[in-house]
Amino acid sequence: MTLGAAAAIAAATAMLPVPAVASPPTGPVVAVVLPPAPFEQVMSAPVTGTVARGGGVGLLTAPGADDPVQAAAKALGEAGVALRPVDDPSVVGAELRGSEAPLLVLLVVPAPGRLGRDAATLVLARGPAARLLQGFDEPRGLASATTRRAGLVSTVDLAPTVRAFLGRSAVAGEPGAVIRIEGRAPVDLVERYETVQPLRLPVGLAVLGVALAALVAGIVLLLRPGGGRGLFRLAGMIGLFAVALPVSLLPAVMVRRPSVASVVTIAVLGAAIVAAGARWLGGAEPAAVVAVVAGVGMAVVLLDGLLGWPGMLMPLLGGNSFEGSRFYGLGNGYGGVFLAGAVLAASRLRPWAGLALLLAAGVLAGLPGFGSNFGTSLTLFAAAGLWLAIRVRGRGAWPGLAGAAAAIGGVGAVVVAHRVTGAPTHVTDVLVGAERSGIGELLSVYLRRLNLNLRSTAASPAAWLMVVALPVGTIMAWKRARPFGDGLRHDPAWRDAAVVLGVTSIVAFLVNDTFGVAGMGFVYLSAALVYPALAMRWR
Numbered sequence: 286m287t288l289g290a291a292a293a294i295a296a297a298t299a300m301l302p303v304p305a306v307a308s309p310p311t312g313p314v315v316a317v318v319l320p321p322a323p324f325e326q327v328m329s330a331p332v333t334g335t336v337a338r339g340g341g342v343g344l345l346t347a348p349g350a351d352d353p354v355q356a357a358a359k360a361l362g363e364a365g366v367a368l369r370p371v372d373d374p375s376v377v378g379a380e381l382r383g384s385e386a387p388l389l390v391l392l393v394v395p396a397p398g399r400l401g402r403d404a405a406t407l408v409l410a411r412g413p414a415a416r417l418l419q420g421f422d423e424p425r426g427l428a429s430a431t432t433r434r435a436g437l438v439s440t441v442d443l444a445p446t447v448r449a450f451l452g453r454s455a456v457a458g459e460p461g462a463v464i465r466i467e468g469r470a471p472v473d474l475v476e477r478y479e480t481v482q483p484l485r486l487p488v489g490l491a492v493l494g495v496a497l498a499a500l501v502a503g504i505v506l507l508l509r510p511g512g513g514r515g516l517f518r519l520a521g522m523i524g525l526f527a528v529a530l531p532v533s534l535l536p537a538v539m540v541r542r543p544s545v546a547s548v549v550t551i552a553v554l555g556a557a558i559v560a561a562g563a564r565w566l567g568g569a570e571p572a573a574v575v576a577v578v579a580g581v582g583m584a585v586v587l588l589d590g591l592l593g594w595p596g597m598l599m600p601l602l603g604g605n606s607f608e609g610s611r612f613y614g615l616g617n618g619y620g621g622v623f624l625a626g627a628v629l630a631a632s633r634l635r636p637w638a639g640l641a642l643l644l645a646a647g648v649l650a651g652l653p654g655f656g657s658n659f660g661t662s663l664t665l666f667a668a669a670g671l672w673l674a675i676r677v678r679g680r681g682a683w684p685g686l687a688g689a690a691a692a693i694g695g696v697g698a699v700v701v702a703h704r705v706t707g708a709p710t711h712v713t714d715v716l717v718g719a720e721r722s723g724i725g726e727l728l729s730v731y732l733r734r735l736n737l738n739l740r741s742t743a744a745s746p747a748a749w750l751m752v753v754a755l756p757v758g759t760i761m762a763w764k765r766a767r768p769f770g771d772g773l774r775h776d777p778a779w780r781d782a783a784v785v786l787g788v789t790s791i792v793a794f795l796v797n798d799t800f801g802v803a804g805m806g807f808v809y810l811s812a813a814l815v816y817p818a819l820a821m822r823w824r
């Protein structure tokens with residue numbers, strides 16, 4: 286927008302009629318909720334657009350499944366500020382013109398449609414009203430240390446922002462961080478949401494459908510007598526493609542402006558390339574082929590983390606930065622990909638090297654500045670302890686004790702990292718609450734999260750199918766049961782990896798607040814059982 290256009294809008298604001306109810310603000314903080322409006326309209330409307338150019342505009346999300354407006358009202362109430370409903374934005378413009386003192390202006394505008402369930406638009410500005418109503422050339426964006434996402438802030442950031450403006454001391458252990466005005470308005474973020482969000486359900490169902498179809502087809506072929514080699518080979522390749530799809534879906538949404546065509550094209554071609562490459566790299570070892578696919582998935586997740594988690598902004602496999610208490614880092618769906626990649630890749634290493642890989646993966650998954658996913662981190666540490674106990678057999682109890690000690694040490698390191706750094710993460714909030722209220726707070730948080738997981742799982746019959754099948758697949762791996770026995774007996778390390786993946790996927794269901802990790806663990810466990818068995822038959 287040009288300077289002339291900004292001046293014209295500011296002039297139009299100045300000429301708005303002054304309602305009879307308008308009066309100068311009674312305090313230095315002006316917090317109002319306006320009628321719902323699309324993001325583009327908020328940036329162009331006379332009052333909200335002008336204030337946005339005098340400060341910044343961003344998307345406001347709420348922890349958990351809370352409504353953003355209700356959560357904002359609660360957060361501001363904790364700072365002693367009431368969020369007033371105002372039907373006519375011109376009332377706000379008139380109030381601001383009547384004030385001479387420096388103000389903190391917070392305009393919350395609910396978004397219509399799908400976006401409104403996940404976020405509202407927040408316009409924030411600080412300073413004298415006269416300067417705020419002049420505006421700048423372009424609206425700037427909002428950011429905070431809580432979300433670590435340009436253009437995205439959380440309702441938990443509102444109270445710290447108000448206290449900082451009023452010069453009050455921060456409340457010890459209070460979640461959230463002061464909102465900063467920086468960068469550009471999140472126009473691209475809104476466009477990405479509107480493109481990607483409608484795809485999540487159909488894409489997720491398609492991936493699950495392909496995985497389950499490949500599993501069923503493979504088992505049917507393995508149980509029937511005879512069968513051509515080509516049919517077994519085809520079923521194996523479909524199974525590989527199914528577990529490669531989650532790998533390619535992550536970069537599919539990392540493009541600047543994703544579209545339906547680009548997402549589908551990248552996902553399908555990427556999965557085909559990963560599956561074919563795994564066949565070439567794995568050579569004659571069927572287990573190595575599946576391990577390559579899982580290892581590539583782990584590598585893609587790590588790359589996304591090194592780039593600042595652009596793929597986790599709105600991944601197509603569960604969770605995004607608009608949901609939950611964790612606004613950045615490793616989501617639960619790809620936490621399962623990360624877990625499977627670490628466990629199955631460890632099977633290609635010596636036992637102690639595999640332990641080191643699992644411990645390193647657990648640290649990266651849980652670090653507050655990286656993965657910030659304590660549930661997946663805890664699951665990986667459990668995998669590390671179980672890994673050594675299973676892989677180093679016949680040497681007494683010391684391998685199991687050493688693995689347990691390493692796992693406990695890893696969990697302690699991640700907990701200390703969250704507490705010492707004081708990073709505004711969900712883990713830090715829980716730790717501070719536990720220090721105030723005792724161990725009962727930890728148990729209360731866990732039970733609430735478990736209840737949330739059970740309710741979300743109950744809403745999806747396919748999810749229950751995977752959760753129930755996990756212990757069945759784990760027992761079959763342990764016993765090398767038919768029809769998977771030949772493939773597991775051929776590679777003992779692979780059988781151990783399948784058992785560890787199955788057990789820790791069950792653990793993941795109990796320690797995460799969604800079934801995402803367990804669900805993806807089931808997908809990769811199925812491939813670990815079915816593909817080697819099919820390969821043994823076509824040979």
